[in-house]
Amino acid sequence: MTMTETLAPAMTSGAAPTSGDQLRNDWTRAEIAELYALPFTELVFRAAEVHRAHQAAGEVQLATLLSIKTGGCPEDCGYCSQSVKADAGVTATKLMDVREVLQNAARAKDNGSQRFCMGAAWRNPKDRDMPAIVEIVKGVRELGLETCMTLGMLTPPQAEMLADAGLDYYNHNIDTAPERYADVITTRTFEDRLETIDNVRKAGINVCTGGIVGMGETREDRVGFIHALATMPQHPESVPVNALVPVKGTVLGDMLADTPLAKIDDIEFVRTVATARITMPLSMVRLSAGRESMSESTQALCFLAGANSIFTGDKLLTAPNAGDDSDAAMFARLGLKPLAGPEPLRAGCGG
Numbered sequence: 001m002t003m004t005e006t007l008a009p010a011m012t013s014g015a016a017p018t019s020g021d022q023l024r025n026d027w028t029r030a031e032i033a034e035l036y037a038l039p040f041t042e043l044v045f046r047a048a049e050v051h052r053a054h055q056a057a058g059e060v061q062l063a064t065l066l067s068i069k070t071g072g073c074p075e076d077c078g079y080c081s082q083s084v085k086a087d088a089g090v091t092a093t094k095l096m097d098v099r100e101v102l103q104n105a106a107r108a109k110d111n112g113s114q115r116f117c118m119g120a121a122w123r124n125p126k127d128r129d130m131p132a133i134v135e136i137v138k139g140v141r142e143l144g145l146e147t148c149m150t151l152g153m154l155t156p157p158q159a160e161m162l163a164d165a166g167l168d169y170y171n172h173n174i175d176t177a178p179e180r181y182a183d184v185i186t187t188r189t190f191e192d193r194l195e196t197i198d199n200v201r202k203a204g205i206n207v208c209t210g211g212i213v214g215m216g217e218t219r220e221d222r223v224g225f226i227h228a229l230a231t232m233p234q235h236p237e238s239v240p241v242n243a244l245v246p247v248k249g250t251v252l253g254d255m256l257a258d259t260p261l262a263k264i265d266d267i268e269f270v271r272t273v274a275t276a277r278i279t280m281p282l283s284m285v286r287l288s289a290g291r292e293s294m295s296e297s298t299q300a301l302c303f304l305a306g307a308n309s310i311f312t313g314d315k316l317l318t319a320p321n322a323g324d325d326s327d328a329a330m331f332a333r334l335g336l337k338p339l340a341g342p343e344p345l346r347a348g349c350g351g
């Protein structure tokens, strides 16, 4: 898609027309940099307008993430405690038994999750792993949950197997700006990431891709990160925005510990969310890792700026996360509701 396309009808009446009324994938970096640098209240206001015009404001999707195969990953992602290169005390496990995965999924559903995301610490799944993965996808779907998997790089036939099993979403983060990629990961390239995302798209699976801020990058890098997402041929249906959880024993955790860069500035984080919302109006923008160390006020600003999805549960793969109880209390205080029913129809963008 190189032309602009008209969006789905506004979900709330009386929404003011905004720059988000056209779905664009021809954003220039300069335009995104300009948005990012707007006075903060103006940026959040614009993002909230776009959000209200195209999403069910006040509703937040709940997703649960389960690690179905932890640790021992041959990749060297500098942020990750599951890499074999990290010394973060993570014990490697085998692929979780199908029944155990389904028990976890049933619990997540009871706790209000609509989507069950499953992550395996692999560079790529081996073909011998695929039958169990397919069984898991089918089983979780039968429970009435949306399914999402993150398994590393996929070949076209593997993506098609997952599509045939009914997988709804595949997560494969672009991690950071293209020009920063080699500073964070050396065992694969940015282009490798795009190739798997392309395989997933071609198989007809919805794309979940985002990345991490707070890895010592500059604002210009964050602009590049959003630009890479917002100029994809089709916007990702889900855009997770993580704040780095610096873990001791990981490359970035050790490098950034005790420096002013150890935590992304809250305002800068909200700016990233707002810019993602304005440039990708129909995507679900998800607060992911790092949320447990964010104040409720910062999270509230993120929701105002267009974040509309969170991971619930006590653990995000291996990192701590805000628990279900504290999220329920926050939702009550902020008057937020879990997203009801299926996501809004996405015309034009991947719909």
Ligand code: SF4
Residues within 6 Å of the ligand: 073, 074, 075, 076, 077, 080, 081, 082, 083, 084, 120, 121, 122, 123, 152
């Ligand atoms: S982020 Fe994923 S691919 Fe990278 S080391 Fe961790 S588990 Fe492996």
